Structures are given as C-alpha cells and as structure tokens.
Amino acid sequence: MGQFILRRLGVMLLTALCLTFVVFYLTNLYPNLEKLAKTQANNRMTDEQVATWLGNRGYTQNVFVKYGEWIGVVSSKVTVTEAGDTFTRCSRPTIPAEEASRFCGVLQGDFGFSSVFKDEVSSIVWQRLGLTGYLMLWVMIVMVPGALLVGVLAGMREGSKLDRSLSTFSIITTATPEYVSGVIFIAVFSSSAVGLRWFKGTATSAMESPNFENFFLPVITIALYGLGYIARMTRASMTEVMTAQYIRTARLKGVSFGNIVLKHALRNALIAPFTVIMLQFPWLLNGVVIVETIFNYKGFGWTLVEAAGNNDIELLLGVSVVSVFVVLLTQLISDIGYVYLNPRIRVS
Amino acid sequence: MEPLTWTGIFAPLNYALMAAVVIFAIGFVLQLFRPLYAPADTDITINPDGTASARFTFADIPSEAMKYSVYAVVIVALIFIAGGIFLNHQAGILGAMAHQFTPVWIALLVTYALSIKFKRNLGLYGKLFDSPIGMIGFGLVMFWVFTALFTGVFGMIATHEPLEQLVRMKNEGPGAPVEGVDDPSAYYSHYLLGGDNLARDVFTRMVEGSVIVILIAPFATIFAFMVGITLGLPAGYYGGRLDTLLSFAANLILAFPVILLFYLLVTPEIRETGIPTYMGMVLFLFPIIFFAILIHSKYRTRPEVNTPLLIGVVGTLSIIYISTINQSGTPIDFLNFIDLFDVAGGILTVFVSVVFVNSPTVFRIVRGLALDIKTRDYVAAAQTRGEGPFYIMLWEILPNARGPLIVDFCLRIGYTTILLGTLGFFGLGLPPESPDWGATINEGRKLLSVYPHPAIVPAVALLSLVLGLNLLADGLREQSLKD
Numbered sequence: 001m002g003q004f005i006l007r008r009l010g011v012m013l014l015t016a017l018c019l020t021f022v023v024f025y026l027t028n029l030y031p032n033l034e035k036l037a038k039t040q041a042n043n044r045m046t047d048e049q050v051a052t053w054l055g056n057r058g059y060t061q062n063v064f065v066k067y068g069e070w071i072g073v074v075s076s077k078v079t080v081t082e083a084g085d086t087f088t089r090c091s092r093p094t095i096p097a098e099e100a101s102r103f104c105g106v107l108q109g110d111f112g113f114s115s116v117f118k119d120e121v122s123s124i125v126w127q128r129l130g131l132t133g134y135l136m137l138w139v140m141i142v143m144v145p146g147a148l149l150v151g152v153l154a155g156m157r158e159g160s161k162l163d164r165s166l167s168t169f170s171i172i173t174t175a176t177p178e179y180v181s182g183v184i185f186i187a188v189f190s191s192s193a194v195g196l197r198w199f200k201g202t203a204t205s206a207m208e209s210p211n212f213e214n215f216f217l218p219v220i221t222i223a224l225y226g227l228g229y230i231a232r233m234t235r236a237s238m239t240e241v242m243t244a245q246y247i248r249t250a251r252l253k254g255v256s257f258g259n260i261v262l263k264h265a266l267r268n269a270l271i272a273p274f275t276v277i278m279l280q281f282p283w284l285l286n287g288v289v290i291v292e293t294i295f296n297y298k299g300f301g302w303t304l305v306e307a308a309g310n311n312d313i314e315l316l317l318g319v320s321v322v323s324v325f326v327v328l329l330t331q332l333i334s335d336i337g338y339v340y341l342n343p344r345i346r347v348s
Numbered sequence: 349m350e351p352l353t354w355t356g357i358f359a360p361l362n363y364a365l366m367a368a369v370v371i372f373a374i375g376f377v378l379q380l381f382r383p384l385y386a387p388a389d390t391d392i393t394i395n396p397d398g399t400a401s402a403r404f405t406f407a408d409i410p411s412e413a414m415k416y417s418v419y420a421v422v423i424v425a426l427i428f429i430a431g432g433i434f435l436n437h438q439a440g441i442l443g444a445m446a447h448q449f450t451p452v453w454i455a456l457l458v459t460y461a462l463s464i465k466f467k468r469n470l471g472l473y474g475k476l477f478d479s480p481i482g483m484i485g486f487g488l489v490m491f492w493v494f495t496a497l498f499t500g501v502f503g504m505i506a507t508h509e510p511l512e513q514l515v516r517m518k519n520e521g522p523g524a525p526v527e528g529v530d531d532p533s534a535y536y537s538h539y540l541l542g543g544d545n546l547a548r549d550v551f552t553r554m555v556e557g558s559v560i561v562i563l564i565a566p567f568a569t570i571f572a573f574m575v576g577i578t579l580g581l582p583a584g585y586y587g588g589r590l591d592t593l594l595s596f597a598a599n600l601i602l603a604f605p606v607i608l609l610f611y612l613l614v615t616p617e618i619r620e621t622g623i624p625t626y627m628g629m630v631l632f633l634f635p636i637i638f639f640a641i642l643i644h645s646k647y648r649t650r651p652e653v654n655t656p657l658l659i660g661v662v663g664t665l666s667i668i669y670i671s672t673i674n675q676s677g678t679p680i681d682f683l684n685f686i687d688l689f690d691v692a693g694g695i696l697t698v699f700v701s702v703v704f705v706n707s708p709t710v711f712r713i714v715r716g717l718a719l720d721i722k723t724r725d726y727v728a729a730a731q732t733r734g735e736g737p738f739y740i741m742l743w744e745i746l747p748n749a750r751g752p753l754i755v756d757f758c759l760r761i762g763y764t765t766i767l768l769g770t771l772g773f774f775g776l777g778l779p780p781e782s783p784d785w786g787a788t789i790n791e792g793r794k795l796l797s798v799y800p801h802p803a804i805v806p807a808v809a810l811l812s813l814v815l816g817l818n819l820l821a822d823g824l825r826e827q828s829l830k831d
Contacts, residue, residue, distance in 0.1 A: 011596070015596075015599065015600055015603055018600055019600060019603060019604060023608070023612065026612045026613075026618065026623070027612070029617065029618065029621050029623075030621070031617035031618070031620045031621060032617050032618075035617060161379060161411070162380070165376070171815070171818050171819060171822060172815060174818060175762065175811060175814040175815035175817075175818045176811055176814075176815075177766040177769060177770070177810075177814075179769060179770065179773045179786070179789055179790075179807075180769075180789070180807040180808075180810055180811050183789055183792070183793055183796060183800075183803045183804065183807045184804065184807055184808075186793075186796050186797065186800075187796055187797075187800035187803065187804050190797060191796060191797040191798065191800050192797060192798060193797075193798065193799065193800050193801075194800070201796065201797050282602075282603070282605060285605045285607075286605060286606055286607055286770075289605075289607045290607075290770065290773065293774075294793065301607075304605075304607065304608065304611075305607075305611075305774065308608070308611035308612075308615075309611075311617075316611075319608075320605075320608055323605045323608060324603060324604070324605075327603045327604075327605065328603055331603070
C-alpha cells in the first residue's frame with residue numbers, strides 16, 4: 001500500500017509539472033506578453049518599446065529558464081538598464097529590486113504578483129479559496145445525501161414507479177448545465193417579471209454574511225447538476241447489489257425489506273458512488289466557475305475568469321496550480337479510498 | 349396591432365391543461381404514499397391456468413388518473429400544434445410558432461411513420477421504437493435536427509434575420525407586434541418570443557442558434573471518437589509502454605479544468621500564434637489514419653480492391669483535410685489551389701478545443717472495452733487464423749464494442765452541446781453577435797431580473813436538446829441490454 005501511494009504521488013508530481021508547464025507556456029506566448037506590456041505600461045508603445053519593456057523584466061528569456069525561475073530552482077535574472085534602473089521579477093511595489101531576494105518561485109512559497117488586483121497572488125488565491133470552500137461545503141451537504149437518497153430509493157426496486165420518476169428526475173438534472181439552471185432559477189425565483197422574489201439573484205452579499213436568501217440559489221444550481229449523475233451511479237450500483245445472491249438469501253430468510261436495504265445492501269452499494277463523488281470535483285470546479293460568474297460571488301472561479309479575461313499571467317498560473325492540485329489530489333484520494341472500501345481489490 | 353396572447357382562440361383549453369396538471373400532481377403524491385393505504389400484492393389472484401390477474405380497487409384510482417391526465421396533456425398539445433399549423437396567429441404565440449415549424453412536424457411525422465413501419469428490419473435503431481423513453485428522446489433530438497436543417501439549408505423557419513435590429517422592439521415581451529418600421533409588410537408581423545436588448549428577434553436567434561449547435565456538436569463528437577478509437581484500441585490491445593504513455597497523456601488532459609483549457613486555447617491572442625490550428629492539423633489527421641487502416645487491414649490480401657479504395661477514400665479525406673486546416677490569414681496558408689472552402693476562424697478553434705477535451709474520455713472508454721474484449725475466444729480464433737493486429741482491433745474488437753460506444757456517443761453529443769454552451773457563455777471562440785445558445789444566454793442574463801425571456805428561450809432550447817440526447821442514450825442502452 002505504501003509503495004502504491006508513493007508511486008501515485010510520483011505520477012501526480014510529474015503530471016503537475018507537465019500541466020503547469022503547459023499553462024506557463026501558453027500564458028507566456030508573445031502575444032499575451034505584448035498585451036501585458038501594453039496594459040501595464042502604455043497602450044501606444046511601439047514594438048521596440050514593448051520588446052525593451054519585456055526584456056528588462058526578463059520576459060524574453062528562454063521559456064524553460066523562465067519556468068525554472070517561476071518554480072524557484074533558477075535564480076531570477078537581474079537587469080540593470082543604461083539609465084540605472086534595476087529590474088527583477090522578485091521586486092514588489094514595496095520591495096525595491098535591489099533588495100529583492102534572488103529566488104522567488106513556487107518552491108519559496110512566492111506565486112508572484114497580480115497585475116490586476118495589485119496584490120500577492122498567494123494571498124488572493126487563499127482568500128478566494130476560502131469563499132469557494134464555503135460554497136463547496138454547502139454544495140456537498142446538499143448534493144451528496146440528496147444524490148445517495150435518490151439513488152438508493154430508485155435502485156431498491158428496479159422498474160417500480162418510484163424508480164421511473166426518480167430516474168427521470170436525475171436525467172433531467174444531468175441534462176441541465178449550470179448556466180441553464182442558474183438562469184432559469186434567477187428568472188423564476190428572483191426576477192420582477194415572474195414576481196416570486198423568494199431569493200436574491202446575486203450572491204455578492206453572501207461573501208460577507210451568507211444566509212438562506214442569498215446563498216440558496218448558487219448552492220442548489222451547482223448541486224443539481226452533479227446530483228443527477230451521482231444518483232444514477234448509486235442507482236446502478238444499488239440495482240446490482242439488490243440482485244445479488246446474499247440479498248435473496250436474506251429475503252428468503254424473512255428479513256424485512258427495510259432491513260435488507262439498510263443493513264445488507266446499502267454498504268456494498270455505496271462503494272462505487274464514493275469514487276464517483278471524488279471524481280466529481282473537477283466537474284464541480286467547472287460549475288463553480290460558471291455559478292460564481294452568474295451570481296457574482298467573488299470566489300476562486302470568479303478569480304479564474306477575471307485573471308484569464310484580463311491577462312493577469314501570474315494570477316492565472318497560481319489559480320491553475322491550485323486547481324490542478326485539487327483535481328490530482330481527489331483522484332489520489334478516490335483511488336486509495338476505493339482500495340480501502342472494497343476488500344476485493346488488492347494493490348500489488 | 350394587438351400583441352399575441354400565448355394560446356389565442358384556444359385559451360379555454362388552458363383550463364383543461366391546468367386541470368390535467370393538477371390531477372397529475374395529486375395523483376403523483378397519492379401514488380408516492382400508496383404503500384400506506386394499500387399494501388402491495390394483496391389483490392392479485394392466481395388463476396387456475398397459471399396467469400395472475402389484479403382486481404381494480406380504489407387504491408388504483410391515482411395511477412389511472414395520472415395516466416389519463418398525461419393523455420389529456422398530450423391531446424391538448426396536439427390540438428395546439430395542429431390548430432397552430434392551420435390557424436397561425438389566431439392560435440396565439442404557440443400557434444404561430446407551430447405554424448413556423450410546419451416543415452419540422454411533417455418531417456418528424458414521416459420519420460416516425462417510416463421507422464415504426466419498418467422497425468423490425470432496422471436493427472438497434474428499429475428497437476428504439478419499442479421504448480417510450482427512447483422515442484421521446486429521439487423526437488426531441490430530431491426536432492432540433494430538422495429545425496437546423498430547414499433553417500440552415502432552406503431558410504424556412506426563422507421569422508426575421510438573426511442580426512436584424514428593429515429599434516422599437518427592444519426588450520419587448522413575447523408576442524409583441526412589429527412597430528416602428530416604414531414598411532410593415534416587409535417584415536413578419538410579430539416578434540414571437542419577444543426582442544432582446546439589442547432589439548433582435550429572440551425566436552429567430554434561437555432557431556438560427558440550433559444550426560450552429562447541430563453543425564458542430566455531432567461532428568466534433570465524431571472526430572473525438574476517431575481520435576479516441578485510433579489511440580485507444582492499440583493502447584488496450586498491446587498494453588505495455590504504449591498504453592502507459594497514452595494513458596498518462598490522456599490523464600494529463602483530463603486533469604485540466606475544462607474552463608481553464610478553454611481560456612488558454614480560445615483567446616484571440618493564442619489564436620494569433622496558430623496553436624489551435626496546429627492542434628487541428630494533428631487531430632484532423634486521425635480520421636484519415638483511421639479509415640486508411642480500416643480499409644487496408646481488411647483488403648490487404650486483395651490489392652485489386654484495396655488500392656482503388658484506399659486512393660479514393662484517403663484522397664477525398666485529404667482534400668477535405670487540407671481545405672479545413674488551410675486558412676488565409678493564419679500561420680497555415682499554403683496549397684491554396686486545393687483550398688476548397690474556408691471555415692470561419694472562430695468555429696475551427698471552438699471545434700478543435702471541443703474535440704481535444706472530449707477525446708481523452710473516449711480514449712479511456714475504448715481502451716477499457718478493448719482490454720475486456722481482447723480476452724474473448726473470437727479474438728483468440730482470429731489470432732490463430734493469423735490475422736494482423738489491426739484487423740483484429742478494427743474488425744473484431746471494434747464491432748463488438750459498438751453497443752456501449754453508441755450509447756456513449758449520444759451522451760457525448762449532449763455533453764459537447766453543454767461545452768459549446770459553456771464556451772458561448774464565457775464569450776469565447778465564436779463572434780459575440782453569433783446566435784449560438786451559450787452566447788445568447790450570456791447576453792440575456794445581464795437584464796435577467798427585468799426581462800427574462802431573451803435568456804430563458806435559448807436556455808430551454810439547449811435543455812431540451814441535451815435532455816433528448818440523454819433520453820435517447822437511455823433508450824438505446826435499455827434496448828441494447830435486451831440483446
């Protein structure tokens with residue numbers, strides 16, 4: 001088991017390196033850098049001025065060297081211009097280039113400086129992650145028990161009317177992406193056109209004081225899309241378990257149906273959904289981005305859109321690192337958890 | 349002119365509709381609590397001839413009522429459609445829309461009549477018509493396919509031009525008559541589903557949007573399947589290093605949050621560098637490779653069939669390939685004499701990124717199926733016969749994996765539709781004035797709390813198409829499991 005986890009960690013690290021390099025390469029392409037220079041300095045710079053501006057700040061180096069600097073294994077290039085100005089990527093508005101340290105990369109815990117928010121990337125990302133984490137917590141609280149309940153109820157009597165109606169419900173929710181359900185919910189529950197006005201159409205105020213009125217719609221929007229999928233997986237797993245021999249034995253022995261479902265079937269039926277729930281995280285990340293944009297909840301997903309839309313290279317890199325790690329970590333947990341939950345699987 | 353009401357002269361039927369819905373809801377609730385008042389299995393009697401018969405009791409009333417209320421809803425809907433086809437505006441907004449969709453109804457009717465008549469000779473497709481779920485799903489999907497066909501090719505269904513702005517119609521509600529134009533007879537008389545915040549017709553844009561979706565989503569899915577199959581079969585069949593490498597690459601792409609990938613690939617700056625076009629060059633090669641191997645592995649012992657077939661198929665595909673990737677104004681701009689057509693830059697980028705996101709998942713599915721099927725006896729028999737590995741993969745394993753692949757294909761078109769909507773929603777790829785559903789939803793949500801209709805209409809359209817595809821996949825799965 002230890003060796004299995006170690007090997008998985010190794011692969012994970014390699015994946016993370018590859019992915020961050022791809023993001024680094026794509027964000028550091030010349031047209032992006034040119035746009036950065038023009039938004040940071042002067043929109044009407046000539047091509048030579050852009051090249052000098054970028055050269056001074058070390059942007060024109062080889063991409064591998066730049067990646068090394070960003071990781072923190074290569075010392076940052078210090079440029080002294082003819083006019084006597086010193087530039088290094090480690091400098092900050094508060095730290096002049098002369099005093100900045102020579103290594104400032106991810107390994108040193110330094111994710112860079114956001115050019116849009118004018119703040120440390122790490123502090124922005126942590127703060128936003130907190131907000132999104134709270135949203136995700138509530139999504140999980142609504143989604144997981146809901147999905148398991150729907151799936152178990154549908155799967156315990158295959159083909160019954162309850163099964164048919166719950167399965168239709170899950171198909172409908174999986175066919176409704178967040179931007180569709182979000183728009184419909186806002187139109188129905190918070191627009192003046194329909195006039196129900198039960199909830200608020202934005203979740204901006206939920207960042208300070210989340211309550212039922214401003215937080216329910218974003219949570220339910222994300223939860224519904226994932227709910228149908230997990231419910232269908234649970235249903236499939238439950239129907240399979242309910243046709244197993246030992247369930248029939250229990251039935252013949254005279255165990256009541258409720259006891260069969262709760263004591264005999266449920267535990268075995270929940271192994272498969274566990275993996276599915278863990279693997280839902282990458283998709284939830286998608287949902288978070290969409291929902292935070294619709295409801296204007298300034299969390300992690302909103303930051304991603306802002307960073308990408310405004311060409312904030314360092315912030316986008318920081319956001320990608322975090323999201324890639326979230327995805328890889330959940331994959332690892334799902335693998336390990338699967339082995340623990342299912343004694344029939346042995347890792348050799 | 350008066351604004352149209354929703355149902356026009358059929359307004360009395362609304363009460364019938366409402367009554368049916370209320371009865372259905374009550375019946376549903378009663379049905380849920382049925383175990384409380386009617387223990388199951390008690391009123392079934394076993395007849396001497398071995399059959400069982402159930403006696404009708406009061407406990408059955410809710411389910412019977414539900415059945416008849418569903419029939420009532422269907423009949424009312426049919427009256428709305430049929431009435432609309434003949435009465436047009438007199439039957440309100442729904443009637444006028446039904447009238448616009450007349451060619452679609454006829455095409456659907458013909459498709460269903462022919463399919464049901466010949467369903468015993470049509471294999472899996474025919475079996476679809478044995479499952480109500482599958483039929484509903486197929487109907488929804490074909491509705492949009494025919495809509496896209498009649499709009500895109502024959503220019504029929506749309507009432508206005510998708511970019512036409514009639515200033516007085518800004519944010520008007522559904523059914524508003526066209527006002528403020530010099531020559532009213534030059535325009536269709538109403539904005540059937542209202543106007544958006546740029547005073548364009550919402551109905552027309554929804555219908556035109558279906559053309560984009562129906563054009564891109566199935567094709568992108570086919571390409572993703574070509575890539576996934578071409579790489580997944582060898583990975584599963586050979587295993588070893590090749591498998592490790594390809595699986596690692598697939599997991600790499602899968603670990604990327606989709607939206608981040610879109611933001612990295614589809615922005616104008618990246619398009620300037622030509623990276624999406626280069627990716628397209630690689631991805632679009634796979635169909636050619638796939639068909640070349642498919643033909644060659646089957647006919648390699650019969651050169652008199654093999655050579656002309658290979659030249660014909662690969663030649664045609666290559667010309668299409670070169671025409672597709674060749675774009676004036678992008679880094680790939682050569683061989684202009686074979687460049688038959690130009691794909692609008694935005695569409696190509698969107699297409700490439702959607703294929704790129706979808707193919708690793710297809711790869712994983714195909715690899716898993718190949719791993720499973722390669723242990724079967726018929727594969728061993730083919731190996732003993734001395735067939736080549738690619739013959740076994742493409743002509744033994746692939747046909748036997750078709751069931752799950754067809755089901756996944758339907759689901760994946762739906763997922764691709766959702767992805768396209770996501771791209772449009774973030775304003776990536778296609779030009780902002782494009783009528784595709786995602787972009788229209790994004791445009792409409794700015795004034796959502798005051799004028800919901802410009803966003804709701806494309807949202808419901810997208811929902812119905814994806815729902816149809818999911819139901820279709822469900823029906824197909826059910827029927828293919830019966831084999």
